[in-house]
Amino acid sequence: MTDFLWLIPLLPLAGSAINGLIGRRLPKPVISLVACGSAGLSFLLAALTFFGLNSLPAAERHIVETYFTWIASGDFIAEAQFLLDPLSAVMLLVVTGVGFVIHIYSIGYMHAEDGYYRFFAYLNLFLFSMLILVLAGNFLLMFVGWEGVGLCSYLLIGYYFERRSAGDAGKKAFIVNRIGDVGFVLGVLLIFLTFGNIEFTRVFHDIAADTQRFPVEAGAGILTAIALLLFIGATGKSAQIPLYVWLPDAMEGPTPVSALIHAATMVTAGVYMVVRCSPIFSRAPIAMEVVAVVGVITALFAATIGLAQTDIKRLLAYSTVSQLGYMFVAAGVGAFSAGIFHLMTHAFFKALLFLGAGSVIHAMSGEQDLLRMGGLRRHTPITYRTMFIAALAISGIPPFAGFFSKDEILWSAWSRGHSIIWILGLLTAGLTAFYMFRLIFLTFHGHERFPEETRHHLHESPPSMTLPLVILAILSVVGGLVGLPPWLHLGANQFEHYLEPSLELALLPQHGAVSHSVEFTFAVISVVVALIGIALARWIYLKRPGLSDTIAARMGRLYRLVFRKYLVDEAYDFLFVNPTVKASTGVLWRTVDIAVIDGAVNGTGHSIRTAAGILRHMQSGLIRSYAAWILAGLLIMLLYLTFMRA
Amino acid sequence: MDINHYLILSALLFTIGTVGVILKRNVISVLLCIEIMLNAANLSFMAFSRYLGQVHGQVMVFFVMVVAAAEAAVGLAIAIVLYRNRGTLSVDDADTMKW
DSSP states (O other), X not given: OOXXXXXXXXXXXXXXXXXXXXXXXXXXXXXXXXXXXXXHHHHHHHHHHHHHHXXXXXXXXXXXXXXXXEEEETTEEEEEEEEESHHHHHHHHHHHHHHHHHHHHHHHHTTTOTTHHHHHHHHHHHHHHHHHHHHBSBHHHHHHHHHHHHHHHHHHHTTSTTSHHHHHHHXXXXXXXXXXXXXXXXXXXHHHHXXXXXXXXXXXXXXXXXXXXXXXXXXXXXXXXXXXXXXXXXXXXTTOTTSTTHHHHGGGSOHHHHHIIIIISGGGHHHHHHHHTHHHHTTOHXXXXXXXXXXXXXXXXXXXXXXXXXXXXHHHHHHHHHHHHHHHHHHHTTOHHHHHHHHHHHHHHHHHHHHHHHHHHHHTTTOOBGGGOOOGGGTOHHHHHHHHHXXXXXXXXXXXXXXXXXXXXXXXXXXXXXXXXXXXXXXXXXXXXXXXXXXXXXXXXXXXXXXHHHHHHOOOOOHHHHHHHHHHHHHHHHGGGGGOOGGGSSOSOHHHHHHXXXXXXSOOOOOOOOOHHHHHHHHHHHHHHHHHHHXXXXXXXXXXXXXXXXXHHXXXXXXXXXXXXXXXXXXXXXXXXXXXXXXXXXXXXXXXXXXXXXXXXXXXXXXXXXXHHHHGGGOOSOHHHHHHHHHXXXXXXXXXXXXXXX | OOHHHHHHHHHHHHHHHHHHHHHOOBHXXXXXXXXXXXXXXXXXXXXXXXXXXXXXXHHHHHHHHHHHHHHHHHHHHHHHHHHHHHSOXXXXXXXXXXX
């Protein structure tokens, strides 16, 4: 069953190697076949592995496959090993499944682009790195995947490298992620110093076994330090405050990339890592508190920015940041399985939203501004219907996928005593529903606000693009059914139950003894809030067009602040970027580099030239002068031998 | 006779040869002066050979004579080429190779 576990990540790597090395000479159908074939095979194997794992009894669903010793240096040993348990199995399915669908979509979306082979080589390489990340059996191998996905993200954001903004966005993503990675590396080093090894299984068993040394920390102990350092890494990769700024800019990349990397899979790596390290986090209450608070603030903050965005992809990017905040709220309040549940459903509906947005942009000949769309539902019916489903799912309307996962997070926050987080989360849910339907109404309903020329080219996307939309729409509808809440009286939450073997070493807070009717009431509250958000969006953008401008004008300064994204980028420029640039220019470049280093090098050369300029006059060409010099030298040697040596 | 006499004579000849090499402009004269210097050295070798009762010095003299013959051959060839190309035998005119 695990015989071909290693093939799952290696197939995309092979695809990437083929397309990357000889793709330039291959025809497009072959490139597509190699890329999608490797992703599809990988998905098939992942599905087989998933069902194989499920055939085992729950207690045995924890398989470590060690292939070879990767690094052995003194006490430090890093094996190349994969860990297969319910958590990594779920991630495997999500990554390969959504990845495969988006590969197919890319065939249609990228058909006219230059560097077709390059795109698919990067996309396959990303799939490989992401699979290494989720399958890794120790922290260092996970870090390899972690950096690999960061590299692919950088390469794909900068895919249109001839556009300056794309190059800048790629660099921004890369640098901001490096800041987070410093925290991650320090966390791994601290784990090695504390436990003497870096294998997930051994570290977590050590923690669970030695309650004397690793109690649930009341204050800030070693586990809190480790957890906080790892969380810094997560804020970088998963775009949380304060390192979220790269994700909206990452929309410079092609839309399938935004869907796969910057919505469905890579950005959830931080959540996955926190859940994987739940035995550490659950024993560090302060770190948990930090995770939950950062999560909910990010969720609310990004949702408010999303209200005023007019670029369809940027709006979705802020929505992603906001939804990732939800996942961290879940992890922070100890509802790790709810976080992974939302990760999964979010992967479905957010990938769908992005692919739908890509289909809209495709139809609109590259237009991304919501204010220049409108009335598209008549021209692109499939895109409209699927995106409508996705919007319902993300807004948390039952029975779509997002309802179950989001509601479970909110309920977990409340039932574990985080009432303020619950209120903020609920507010965010309302805002989410509002801005999502603002997008839907502005794009697909109302007047057509685009020029006649665009209208002429308007068309529904080809089947290779609409088929993935339909698949993801189906998943967005039924995806939530794997984790039905207990108040439906259909038994306990199956998804939570399935993940239990992965979380058995974590100290999960016990559910309070609250009746199902209370839980049901809370579900009703969140649905009502979402419906209010939708109704408000309908009223402002459909019934009273022009009202939004009035409100924006009435809000004045506040609106401009939100529209300009709270000036966070400007603040970062002022606080960090400009001082760094100035110090680098003034001190490092002009002083250290030019004056000191260049000065030393050029000075050496210059002094040698000066000395040589004088000395070369000895080379007079006069043979008698040479003879005299020889004689002088001989005399000096003789004098030295005669008098000095005595 | 004392060995010092030979050595003083050798030193005098060597000095004369050296001064000649530096001061003379004619290539042939320079070559002759070099020959004087070589033979001054030969004289020293011979004197020491007799004084120490060994043949090492005499062996060296043969080497020097062989080298001198070879040097004369090459040197005179250069003198002929110089005259053909420049129409002069003055070493000061052969100063193309300089900075």
